[in-house]
Amino acid sequence: MTARSFGPVIVVHGGAGKAATDVVEARRAGVRAAVMNGWQTLTAGGSAVEAVEQAVKMLEDDPAFNAGRGACLNRDGEIELDASIMDGRDLAAGAIGAVKRIVNPVTLARAVMEAGGPILLVGEGAQQFAAAVGIQECAAEALVTERQRARWTALRQECAESVGTVGAVALDRAGHLAAATSTGGLPLKAPGRVGDSALIGCGTYADDQLGAAGCTGDGEAIIKLTLAKTALEFLREGEEPMEAARRAVRELTARTGAEVGIILLDRYGRIGVARNTAQMACAWIREGNIDPEIFD
Template sequence: MPQPTQPKWALVAHGGAGAIVRGDLTPEQEAVYREAMATAANAGAAVLRAGGSAMDAVEAAIRVLEDDPLFNAGRGAAFTAEGRNELDASIMDGRNLAAGAVAGLTTTRHPISAARAVIEGSTHVLLGGEGADAFARSQGLEQVEPGYFFTEERWRSLEKALGKLGLAVPPKPAGAAPPSGKAALVHEEGKYGTVGVVARDHRGDVAAGTSTGGTNAKRWGRVGDSPLIGAGTYASNTACAVSCTGAGEYFIRLGVAHRICDLVEHAGLTLQAACDRVVQHQLTALGGAGGVIAVAPDGAMAWSFNTSGMYRARVADGEPLAVSIYKDEI
């Protein structure tokens, strides 16, 4: 049984892991990233504080991150080699293992809401490409022109990557806006970029969600771990909820999110020990880079990453909000 000192609710969020080193971010960049992570975490916490569900909190927090051009998800997503933004997301309910996911969205403003709609409006788990956008439209989800997702810094990253590959740079999407405000402060964290949230509500239910724009200059309809249940996202009330960020191919091969849950449920590891075993040992041994966030039904929170940094935040009932970026922060 939960102890009186354990939180009634808890939430952890990430904004991607990668090459994020002290000194690489200007003071202004660091400040806006910390503020953005705090805003998203507080959005989810407000839901939980009001007695809302873990699923509602996860969706609310991720929608904030999808709208923020600082992150590789929704507005601010990375570009494919063809100059498109193809968006992936997944969400899972630990109460009943209900899961929904979408891959390759191009016009749906909030991929995480589309993923949840797959649970509530279909009999499927994963929808992709044009069909996923068509489904989102059928569910009344907001649609935008592709240029909405454009940010100049991500486009420059695409130009650089295509130059190294010897590929032609496509024309900019219609409606592409010049850099301004927060969009001009984007930090290129490397090949990895994802947002995710895990939560535990006052009922003891857990949920996890992940959203991404994928890898920079990806080709051939590549899909990473973010929309794959068990790889980038997993949640079960018998174990924990996990969201991942990093080199997706490695997370898929290891089934990272599900593997962490298995270690908690069947091997008796603490949440932090399970995260560390998979990320610091198994993922690292395979050559993969990235990180995870997790929360357990008893309110325990954890994160682990083998990169130099990961944008992250945590907050719980009776505990203050904590936002971190670098490896040497708590």
């Protein structure tokens, strides 16, 4: 029996982990706004790539999330950002790592993808590319929130709250899939550290023949199992999307004990979501049910 396509679908997440009580509602509101933004792009005839970029940009602009403005600070008290995006039509992908002073890293990742050269640019090379394509830098302090500065100071003494990545996966009216991910990384991370969010197949993957997936959580563990691609291979084996997501998280938990979450779509637009963390704010919209479904 052939699965039926559900038409346009978009799913977003705001990161796996335990959020402070004062930001839980802010994140629920944030994923709702982001999924609505991506859905509007899809219903206006936009592509899946455009939809995931627009959704993730909204999360990057929201200081409640660990991406763009509001990202966590590294060991030196600076913000370094990772992001990636992938187009399931032709496996085109773009990613950036350890960039500074860029308001919307996902847009820079898309520019890398569309340039058609290297897939991953990091550090100063990524900054130079941004300037070459007209993506302006902002002041470093423009990305730092009072909350994250206070958190950095506290975490230097004792780690407490855990926050993750943001991301989106979408299926457009033409049946094409895309995924995008963005993050500030780990609190107090070593300068120059790049996690799974910038690595295609680890934090992000999209293939029209399989599905689209986005991951969040312990980046080093996600890298070890190339989690996004692994989850999609479970779809190839015939797993239903929800079970594929759960199986991927179970396997990573068994092998590493790390905390992670994943969102995915199969090529028919069926949704899979799983986590082994206390929370993972998510929202989705699909054709025939345009009121966002939101859950933690």
